[in-house]
Amino acid sequence: GQSLEQPSEVTAVEGAIVQINCTYQTSGFYGLSWYQQHDGGAPTFLSYNALDGLEETGRFSSFLSRSDSYGYLLLQELQMKDSASYFCAVRDRGNTGKLIFGQGTTLQVKP
Amino acid sequence: DGGITQSPKYLFRKEGQNVTLSCEQNLNHDAMYWYRQDPGQGLRLIYYSQIVNDFQKGDIAEGYSVSREKKESFPLTVTSAQKNPTAFYLCASSILIQSNQPQHFGDGTRLSIL
Numbered sequence: 001g002q003s004l005e006q007p008s009e010v011t012a013v014e015g016a017i018v019q020i021n022c023t024y025q026t027s028g029f030y031g032l033s034w035y036q037q038h039d040g041g042a043p044t045f046l047s048y049n050a051l052d053g054l055e056e057t058g059r060f061s062s063f064l065s066r067s068d069s070y071g072y073l074l075l076q077e078l079q080m081k082d083s084a085s086y087f088c089a090v091r092d093r094g095n096t097g098k099l100i101f102g103q104g105t106t107l108q109v110k111p
Numbered sequence: 112d113g114g115i116t117q118s119p120k121y122l123f124r125k126e127g128q129n130v131t132l133s134c135e136q137n138l139n140h141d142a143m144y145w146y147r148q149d150p151g152q153g154l155r156l157i158y159y160s161q162i163v164n165d166f167q168k169g170d171i172a173e174g175y176s177v178s179r180e181k182k183e184s185f186p187l188t189v190t191s192a193q194k195n196p197t198a199f200y201l202c203a204s205s206i207l208i209q210s211n212q213p214q215h216f217g218d219g220t221r222l223s224i225l
Binding site: 008030031040041042043044045048050070087090091098099100101103104106 | 144146151152153154155156159171199201203211213214215216217218219221
């Protein structure tokens with residue numbers, strides 16, 4: 001089957017850097033995505049990694065290592081508005097490319 | 112502005128009642144999806160559709176039904192067979208289901224039992 005693991009909660013202070021890890025097990029692999037969801041809101045797309053390495057988008061970066069079935073989301077210069085849940089998701093070739101989501105990591109940014 | 116509209120925002124279901132959640136998109140996306148989210152949990156796929164008049168079951172389809180008569184619309188019916196319907200329901204769309212294009216989500220419908 002397919003599964004993803006990520007920490008349930010992370011706490012950090014404003015201005016700091018935080019890393020949210022994600023490990024996955026899939027029957028095939030077609031990229032790792034990250035989504036942000038504020039409480040009660042719609043998930044929004046943050047980043048996508050199909051190949052190994054680091055992708056940078058402003059304060060957010062995402063990393064993938066296919067050999068380790070591992071990725072992470074790196075958030076720099078944390079702001080209070082970054083307090084949200086972050087989900088990693090994979091597209092599994094063996095399942096017509098639909099997204100499989102992790103359980104989510106709740107990030108709390110403190111002043 | 113293009114986007115996905117879900118309605119209603121809040122919905123209450125009585126025992127034995129079917130209810131339908133609306134999802135409309137004007138992004139011209141081919142693929143549409145319905146997810147269920149329980150408190151503190153990730154998103155679980157209920158149904159998805161790659162093209163008009165075609166849809167497939169996701170991981171938790173029992174007790175739900177969908178239709179895709181128009182490209183823009185993908186309504187979800189929560190039937191009386193779904194014994195635990197209380198959850199946050201999210202509709203999403205993307206350009207192609209097998210592409211690396213991101214999914215765009217609506218603001219969700221929160222369903223509760225009366």
